[in-house]
Amino acid sequence: MLVRKLVKGQTLIVNELFEKLKRMQVKEDVPFSIFPPHWQAHRGSYPSEVKLNFHGAKEFALIREMFKVPDVNMFAPAWVTECLIEAFAYGNAPKASSEQVELALDAINMFTNMNEAGATSEKTFWPQMLNASTKTYESTPVNLFEVLGFPDYLPNEAIEKFLELIGLKGLEEVYERLLKEKYGLFFST
Secondary structure, eight states: OOOOOOOHHHHHHHHHHHHHHHHHSOOSOBOOBTTTTBOOBOTTOOOOEEOOOOOOOGGGHHHHHHOOEEOOOSHHHHHHHHHHHHHHHHSSOOOOOHHHHHHHHHHHHTTBOTTSOSSOOOBOSSOEEEETTTTEEEEOOHHHHHHHHGGGGSOHHHHHHHHHHTTOHHHHHHHHHHHHHTTTSSOOO
16 A cells, blocks of 8 residues: 655645644534524534525526535534544544544434434434324434525515515525425425
8 A cells, every 4th residue: 555645735734624624523512593593513523514506597606606504414524534534544644533533423323313223323314303293203404494494484575575676586586486395395394
């Protein structure tokens, strides 16, 4: 196996990225809240974002780029931790601390499939929520569902009129479509 040694400049960049990842790891659980505004985050995970892409006129390009929702998923802590371990094992990167790895493993463990009885290593992508009607747990993008629930708290008619008034009729139509389809975009809960 060929292991490349990093030159001084590359070593500095790798160390800076390593420290940045360490700082980015979520240290405490944060519940979703509208007031004061907080996105849900799980201890041990790393930031990740979901984008709802919709097509349309070029005037909406900035909105398509800017519209993103922090995501809570198993993939981010698993992938970042794997990269940190491999960068140390096969490269010349710093070694992740036991605390950093344990935090990530605890976060990953929160995604164990709750529909399986007994010990299982099966994981879900998103956190699970109990569907009372089916009595099963469903993998749910919590922050994204909360965003789709925002219209329940907003003056939707005023927003639609404002968008039309400022010449963003197309965006008003996208907003209206999201209002109508919010519960059917992923799966029913």
